[in-house]
Amino acid sequence: MVQEAYPFKQIEKKWQKRWEKKALFKMRPDxxxxxxxxxxxxxxxxxxxxxxxxxxxxxxxxxxxxxxxxxxxxxxxxxxxxxxxxxxxxxxxxxxxxxxxxxxxxxxxxxxxxxxxxxxxxxxxxxxCMPEYYKWTQWIFLELYKKGLAYKKKATVNWCPSCKTVLANEQVVDGGCERCSSEVELRSLKQWFFKITDYAQRLLDDLGLLKDWPERVKTMQKNWIGKSQGVEIDFKVVDSDITLRCFTTRVDTIFGATYMVLAAEHPLVEDLIKDSKNKSDIKRFIDGVRKESVIERVSADVEKNGVSTGKYVINPVNNKKIPLWIANYVLMEYGTGAVMAVPAHDERDFEFAKKYKLPIDVVIDNPKHSLNPDNMKEAYTEEGVMVNSGEFDGLASTEAIEKISDYMEKKGIGRRKIHYKLRDWLISRQRYWGAPIPIVYCDKCGVQPVKESDLPVLLPEKIKFKPHGESPLKDAKGFVTTKCPGCNKSARREIDTMDTxxxxxxxxxxxxxxxxxxxxxxxxxxxxxxxxxxxxxxxxxxxxxxxxxxxxxxxxxxxxxxxxxxxxxxxxxxxxxxxxxxxMSKSKGNVVSPDKLINKYGADTVRLYTLFIGPPEKDAEWNDRGVEGAWRFLNRVWRLVDQASRNSDAGDADVSLRRKRHSTIKKVTGDMEGAFHFNTALSAIMELVNEIYSSTSKDLKEAISTVVILLAPFVPHISEEMWEKLGNKKSVFQADWPLYDEAALV
Missing domain, CATH: 3.40.50.620 (HUPs)
Known part of the structure; x- marks a missing residue:
């Protein structure tokens, strides 16, 4: 009597034990x-x-x-x-x-x-998290420290008030913490960084070596590195020895700069406003901006707000005195944190100038019709002809970029520069559960790296976890107090841990x-x-x-x-x-546990449906009814093999079945080697199974054996059992992957 349902529970235990015993997945170094x-x-x-x-x-x-x-x-x-x-x-x-x-x-x-x-x-x-691993994570830190690639500096950082720790730029999503979605604040703290910016160009160039990476991923990395070619320009502050440096990719618009804007976090802000009449108003504005998320500040829709410093800078190409402002739409993350504002040719600057009644000077004219700043409803950001730009009048704006760059370098007021959006990797965290940073602070010797022979710096296990803005390790006296690697006197350990x-x-x-x-x-x-x-x-x-x-x-x-x-x-x-x-998440209540499904249908059914659900590179909707379909298919193949194992008839397979067998091998092999379209590979195997069921050929064993071999990577337990039922002594994974014959496809 033919079995209706295959006994997956016995089969799966049997083959999992056998794979372990035979060390199927053991890599042999020799x-x-x-x-x-x-x-x-x-x-x-x-x-x-x-x-x-x-x-x-x-x-x-x-x-x-x-x-x-x-x-x-x-x-x-x-x-x-x-x-x-x-x-x-x-x-x-x-x-x-x-x-x-x-x-x-x-x-x-x-x-x-x-x-x-x-x-x-x-x-x-x-x-x-085990010392035998994080000892070597600490070793990597020390190697970077030796090379000058690990350093500590005071920086404006993303602070999650809920997690009470610092976040890297990449861990801020839509202005919120990627872990808990709390709104991220900006704070000024001393932090450890890895100098990834030293490798920006190589990280960009070597994307070209990655021929087998998805273009989407390479584009995301390219955009994150964010290479820009432009000019750095020096603007002298009037009645001061301070020079502000700004970066622009549109040096052709410099004659139209009518004011300058600093980021609230710019390191020279304190000096610039120290004798300002409205210092308290400026400070209040800066504090407010620091509470805004980076995403909010760069959004095109957000209202542009600013405050005048009362200072002026000199535009170096025409010696015009222009006012210096602080605004929410300028960030330290981009360029130098100082922007020459050209409201006639930049939309954000235009909105700001309109709001605060600042001058708008056209320096690139629309070739189709002349621009009048009094009538402009938006900035003109296209290419055009240079006007109001001294000796550069009449040039095409694209040509003027090179000419003005040459002029500025010759005069020593600017220089060609490449900027990257990429910022150094902030790796310190004010939390407990991470690898300790192997650094010691000594009053006599200063910052000292832990000796390699003293690694690992062990994470103490007895600790209070309540976060309070500083690492919980601060309260672990036995951890903090140590000996200086340099002079052997009393010293303090770094209490931050490393980013995971x-x-x-x-x-x-x-x-x-x-x-x-x-x-x-x-x-x-x-x-x-x-x-x-x-x-x-x-x-x-x-x-x-x-x-x-x-x-x-x-x-x-x-x-x-x-x-x-x-x-x-x-x-x-x-x-x-x-x-x-x-x-799927617990909070949404839509988690599908595999355990119940495996208990009801077996692991191979769950695997089959997971692989058949759609192209694996695309998102797919889970549907329990689909699991039923996968279960029925496996039972169908099981019955086929059961029948074949009882049938001793032999003869020639008909031409159409032979053709189908070889075309299926070609299709499945191609999908395995190519884009991993396992769903279409499985469809091809299902079609072969249908062909076998409808075939009048007496010799089905070769075709059935092919089905079992082709299914083996997808549904390994049942394939092993069926392979054994067909009279094979060795594991199906010791069988040769079948080759197709082009002649058989005709």
Missing amino acids: SPKDKCYCLMMFPYPSSALHVGHGRNYIIGDVVARYKIMQKFNVLAPMGWDAFGLPAENAAIKSGIHPKESTLNNIKTMKKQLKAWGVGYDWDREITS FVDSSWYFLRYLSPKDETQPFDKELVDKWLPVDQYIGGVEHAILHLMYSRFIVKVLYDMGHVGFKEPFGRLFTQGMIVKDGAK
């Missing part, structure tokens, strides 16, 4: 096979995984299994990005230590990954030698195995993690620690699985 480093972004152990998380790991598992069947020596490791705010915030509420909750969450998630049938070389597991993106900027190197106590990674091994052949993760990491990892690898390359310039060869960014049109 293997002569070609290598394939297949890596999924390691997760933050938040609690339990939902089906949305599963897409990343299942896609990676499909690729790894496919490469195993192609006889590659596959490295597929997994670890945990285990430091971070959520565990600390949870500790504040629940009293459970972050280490305890994190390790418990890791157990849960590891169990879930195994239940999904996702295979890893678990002997290489790493956990970033430092931990994740190098983890892919540690997988090659995760238990090595003598070095962070083995150079010979990483040079052999990297760049990563296939990296898989969410597009939300396009700027943060991917940019930082590229930067750290370039620094390590320059220092001779690695022999490659880019960490990731091929990148795939999967779309999100949503429910009811929204990202």
